[in-house]
Amino acid sequence: MRIVFFINSIEGEAPHFTTTVLALAALNRGHEIYYVTPGDFVLRPDDSLMVRAVSLPRAKYKKPETLHKDLHGDGTKIETIDVADLDVLFLRNDPSDDAYERPWAAHVGAMFGRLASERGVLVVNDPDGLALAQNKLYFQGFPERVRPETLISKSIDEIKSFIENQPKGVIVKPLQGSGGKNVFKVDTPTDANLNQIFEAVSGEGYLIAQGYIPEAKSGDVRLFVMNGKPLELGGKFAALRRVPAKGEVRSNIHVQGTAEKVKVTDTMLEVAELVRPKLIQDGMFLVGLDIVGDKILEINVYTPGGLWSMSQMYEADFPGAVIEALERKREVHAANRTISNRALATL
Structure with a gap:
């Protein structure tokens, strides 16, 4: 497959970002990988949609650090590609990172993602679904039972x-x-x-x-959900506990929160089941639920992180499972071209 990852910027990527390990898994499964950023789309007068994409060498990598080095090195090249020739457009940008300094870029992914899906490309998460989730007000559309x-x-x-x-x-x-x-x-x-x-x-x-929620003192649990169900591989869930640093209310890893193994409980699975119908309705292929007790604090539908840490903790190839799910979707799409992008995204 030809898979394009849409991100905020090449410079902003890091070796252990979820996008990096997904690209690593895809390359090691024999796929072509490209990166595009908000300024890389071109809609030509003949209505063809092009992307100026950064391509990685078609090589297998053992470590995400090596892939990341190549992404920032001389081994990459820029190619202009017709979107219709792509298989998957994976929208992995964070709109809030662009909201203030370059607001024009914040929702480019959803805008051009719609055009890509019209041209037969599988776009995940579904761009129309992402358009509904432009801020935390989206969370209010989920069952009251799971919301603080x-x-x-x-x-x-x-x-x-x-x-x-x-x-x-x-x-x-x-x-x-x-x-x-x-x-x-x-x-x-x-x-x-x-x-x-x-x-x-x-x-x-x-x-x-x-x-x-007082339980938040012990941190929240980031649980990955794929195709509406908790991501599980060999009895191991893609989940971790994010523990706040001393004196800090936030558990985010980039503010010195730490990641720990966590046992996924029946309560967490019940919470995930309650939000499943809307995630499927909105075409949300891969999301991160931030759970405390029996409540969800946030649903990250744009750039859920932590997949590399989870893979290391549990010795499970969660990124490979994500790419394998995309391969299955491509097979379904090849057999049934009339299926909608939103339905295909969570099939």
Whole structure:
């Protein structure tokens, strides 16, 4: 297959990013791999959709570090390719990374992804589904049973009133954003720094306030879901616990959170089952659920990370399982060209 990974930038990639290990698995299974960024699409007057793609040598790699080095080295070349000649377009960009410095780039993937799917390319996650998930408001469409009590507002009075009714405090963060940026815990509406927090976060738009879940002190669980079901290989789940650093409310790895093995419980599987219908409805092929207790804090549908760490922890080829699932989809598509991209994405 010819697989294209759509990312924010080549420079921003790292050896152990999930995108890197997926590309490694695909190359080692004999596929051609390309990378494209928001400025690389061209829609020509004859209505052909082209991409200026960075191609990797068709070689097998043992380590993601070697692939990453080649991606940034002289071994790559730029090719102009007709999108119709591709098999898979894997949308792996984080819109929030581009939202402020180059807002034009934030939703390019979904825009051109639609055009690619119209030309017979399998696009994952489904671009129309991703268009619905442009901020954390998307989370409100999932069953109330799995969501913490939540308020979305730009009014500090509304937020103070909400905090008054949350005896364990709240987490306040921007409605648009990811990666743990501007995430704060507020215990009472009289906290001395509440006004400063409000000013810092509201400058980015609407705020989301969620009732604090005490179990979050021990971290959250990132669970990968593929085709609507927890990603499992040989009885091992693609999951890990992200433990916050001392004095930190965020468990994100890039803010010194640590990753640990975790036993996936029946409660976690039940939570995943509750969100499965909507994930399938929206064509979400690969997502990351962030679970605390019996609640989901976030659903990452753009760039869920951690697959490399999980593969190392459990000695399981989770990236290979993802690529194998794409191979099966291609076979189904070859046999039935009328199947919709959204249906194919989660088949």
